[in-house]
Amino acid sequence: MKRSLPILLAVALVAALSQAALSQENIKSLAPEAFGKLTRPPARFNHDQHNEKAGLTDCVVCHHGGSDGKIDRSASTEGTPCAECHKVKPAGRSTGLMNAYHKQCIGCHKARGKGPLACGQCHKR
Amino acid sequence: MGIQDRLIEDVGLRRGVSRLTPEKIETVVRSVMASEAGARLKAYSETCMRCGMCAKGCHFALSHPDDPSYTPAAKVAQTMGVLLKTGGRVDPGTFYGIAQLAYTECNLCKRCVHYCPIGIDTGFIMSMVRRICHKLGVTPQYIQDTAHSHSTTFNQMWVKDDEWIDTLQWQEDEARDEFPGLRIPLDKEGAEIYYSVIAPEPKFRTQLIYQAAAIFNAAGVDWTMPSQPGWDNSDMCMFTGDFEMMGRLKRRHFESA
Amino acid sequence: MNAAYQFVTGPLAWAAWGIFLLGSAWRLVAMYRLARKKDASAIAYMSWGYSLRSIVNWLIPFNALGWRKNPAMTIATFAFHVCLIATPVFLVAHVMLWDQAFGVRYATIPDAAADGMTMLVIAACLFFAGRRLAMPDVRAITTPKDWFALAIVLAPFLTGFLAYHQAIDYDTMIVLHVVTGEIMLAAIPFTRLSHMVFAVFTRAYMGSEFGGVRHARDW
Known part of the structure; x- marks a missing residue:
C-alpha cells in the first residue's frame, strides 16, 4: 500500500490535468475557497454540458457584471471569480456569494421550467 | 370497562x-x-x-x-x-x-x-x-334532598328558623357553665368577624358551635353569628347543577354577612 | 418535477401559511368573543401575575406535580416540543429559503445538531405512539384524532430526515416533505394541534382561578 500510494496519486494528477486540457473546466465543483468549511456537499456542475443543454452561447448570461445589487449584462466577466464581487458577507445592497449562486441558478431554472430547484438536487451526497 | x-x-x-x-x-x-x-x-x-x-x-x-x-x-x-x-x-x-x-x-x-x-x-x-x-x-336522591332543603330553608339540613336560634342559645348556655362570661353575639352590627357554619353542625354536631365560641371567647375577638336564614355557608345546589338556587343561596349568605 | 416543486413551494406554501396565520388569528378572536359572551365570570378573574406565574412554573421541567409524577413523559414532551419548534425554525436550509425569497436571515443551528434534533422528534413520536398502545390508561382515551395529530407532526420530520440524507428518492421526498410540512401548518388551527394556540390561555385561566379565588398554586 505504501508503495502504491504515490503511483495512485500520480495517476490521479495526470488524469486531472488531461481532463482539464481536454475540456476547459468541464466538471466543476462550485466550492470557492471564500466559503471556508462547507455546510453541504458542493454543487457539481458540468459547464459545457450544461450550456449545450441550456442552449447558452453567451457567457454574460451567467458571468455578468454589475454593482449595488443590480446586474449589468453589457460586459462579460468570465475569468473573474464570482467571489471577487460577491462577498460571503455582503456590504450594502450587493448580493452575497451564496445568494449569488442560489438565485442565479434557481432563478433561471425556475424561469425555464428546467433544471434543479431543491437543495439536494445540486448538493448531492 | x-x-x-x-x-x-x-x-x-x-x-x-x-x-x-x-x-x-x-x-x-x-x-x-x-x-x-x-x-x-x-x-x-x-x-x-x-x-x-x-x-x-x-x-x-x-x-x-x-x-x-x-x-x-x-x-x-x-x-x-x-x-x-x-x-x-x-x-x-x-x-x-x-x-x-x-x-x-x-x-x-x-x-x-x-x-x-x-x-x-x-x-x-x-x-x-x-x-x-x-x-x-x-x-341522586340524597343530594337532591339537601338541595330541596336549601330551596325551602336556605340550609341543607331542614333546620327550621327558630330551631337555629334555639340551638345557638342552648350552646351559649352550656358554654357559660365552663366560661361564665361567654356570649354568642347574634347579628351584631360592625363586628369584626362574621362566623357561619354548615347545617350539619346545628343538626348533628352542635358541640362544634360551643367549641368555636370557646375559642372566640378565649381570643377575646369581636365576633357575631347570623340569626336569620342565610346562616348556612354550604351550597348543595352548586353540586347538583341547580345554578338558579345556587345564586339565591349565595346572595342570601352575602346579604346576611 | 419542476412544476410540482414550484407549486408546493409557491402557491401551496402561501396557502398553508395563510391558513395557519389567519386561521389561528380567527380562532383566537372567535374564542375571545365567545368567552366575552359566555365566560364573563372567568374573564373577570384573569390576572397577568397569576397567569404568568402558572405558565412559567409549567415551563420548568419536573417543577409541576404533573411533570414530577410522569418523568418519562416529561423528558419526552420537553425534548419533543423544543426540537419540534427549534429545528425547522433555525435549520440552515430553511433560513436559506427565507433569505432567497425575502432577504431575511438569522441565526442557524449546525446541520449535525439539527439532524440529531430531528431524530429526537421522531423518537418522541414513537414514544408517544408506544404509550398509546402499551399504557392502558392512555389507550383507553386514545381516539383516531390523536393518531391523526401524531401522524401530521411525524410526517414532515420523517420526510425531512430522509430528504436531508437523500435516501430513497430525493425528488419525491423533498416534495413530500414540503407538502407534509404545509399540512402540519394548515392543520394547527383546526385539529388537536390547536393546543399550540389555546394552551397558553387555558393554563393562564387556571393559574388565575387558583391564584385569585383559591389562593393556591396550580402546578
Whole structure:
C-alpha cells in the first residue's frame, strides 16, 4: 500500500490535468475557497454540458457584471471569480456569494421550467 | 370497562331517567350548549391531547389502578364527550350512566388541574354535565334532598328558623357553665368577624358551635353569628347543577354577612 | 418535477401559511368573543401575575406535580416540543429559503445538531405512539384524532430526515416533505394541534382561578 500510494496519486494528477486540457473546466465543483468549511456537499456542475443543454452561447448570461445589487449584462466577466464581487458577507445592497449562486441558478431554472430547484438536487451526497 | 358496567340503583336517578326520551335529552343538551357552555368547554374539549397524565392526579383513578375508565380524561370522554359527539341524542339508559358518573365518580376537587400541562379543568366539565342532569331532573336522591332543603330553608339540613336560634342559645348556655362570661353575639352590627357554619353542625354536631365560641371567647375577638336564614355557608345546589338556587343561596349568605 | 416543486413551494406554501396565520388569528378572536359572551365570570378573574406565574412554573421541567409524577413523559414532551419548534425554525436550509425569497436571515443551528434534533422528534413520536398502545390508561382515551395529530407532526420530520440524507428518492421526498410540512401548518388551527394556540390561555385561566379565588398554586 505504501508503495502504491504515490503511483495512485500520480495517476490521479495526470488524469486531472488531461481532463482539464481536454475540456476547459468541464466538471466543476462550485466550492470557492471564500466559503471556508462547507455546510453541504458542493454543487457539481458540468459547464459545457450544461450550456449545450441550456442552449447558452453567451457567457454574460451567467458571468455578468454589475454593482449595488443590480446586474449589468453589457460586459462579460468570465475569468473573474464570482467571489471577487460577491462577498460571503455582503456590504450594502450587493448580493452575497451564496445568494449569488442560489438565485442565479434557481432563478433561471425556475424561469425555464428546467433544471434543479431543491437543495439536494445540486448538493448531492 | 366503563360506567355502564358498574351502574348502581338510585331512586332519584331512576325516577329522573324514567321520564326521559332521547328527544328531551337532546333538547336540553342543545339549549345548555347554546346558552351556558362557552369558550372554556370548547377549548378544553378540543385541545385535550389524551396524554393520560391526569390519571395520576385523580383519587378515583388511583383507587382503581386496573380500570382506566376512572381517569379524568376517560370520565370526560364517557360523559361530556358522548353528549358533544351525539349532539345530546342519547337514550335514557346511557344518560343514567352519564349522571351516575358525573355525580359519584368525580367530586369536582380539581386536583387534576395540577397534572394537566395545558390546564384542562375536568371539574368544570363535570359541573356542566351535572347542570344538564339537573335540568333534566336526573339527580341522586340524597343530594337532591339537601338541595330541596336549601330551596325551602336556605340550609341543607331542614333546620327550621327558630330551631337555629334555639340551638345557638342552648350552646351559649352550656358554654357559660365552663366560661361564665361567654356570649354568642347574634347579628351584631360592625363586628369584626362574621362566623357561619354548615347545617350539619346545628343538626348533628352542635358541640362544634360551643367549641368555636370557646375559642372566640378565649381570643377575646369581636365576633357575631347570623340569626336569620342565610346562616348556612354550604351550597348543595352548586353540586347538583341547580345554578338558579345556587345564586339565591349565595346572595342570601352575602346579604346576611 | 419542476412544476410540482414550484407549486408546493409557491402557491401551496402561501396557502398553508395563510391558513395557519389567519386561521389561528380567527380562532383566537372567535374564542375571545365567545368567552366575552359566555365566560364573563372567568374573564373577570384573569390576572397577568397569576397567569404568568402558572405558565412559567409549567415551563420548568419536573417543577409541576404533573411533570414530577410522569418523568418519562416529561423528558419526552420537553425534548419533543423544543426540537419540534427549534429545528425547522433555525435549520440552515430553511433560513436559506427565507433569505432567497425575502432577504431575511438569522441565526442557524449546525446541520449535525439539527439532524440529531430531528431524530429526537421522531423518537418522541414513537414514544408517544408506544404509550398509546402499551399504557392502558392512555389507550383507553386514545381516539383516531390523536393518531391523526401524531401522524401530521411525524410526517414532515420523517420526510425531512430522509430528504436531508437523500435516501430513497430525493425528488419525491423533498416534495413530500414540503407538502407534509404545509399540512402540519394548515392543520394547527383546526385539529388537536390547536393546543399550540389555546394552551397558553387555558393554563393562564387556571393559574388565575387558583391564584385569585383559591389562593393556591396550580402546578
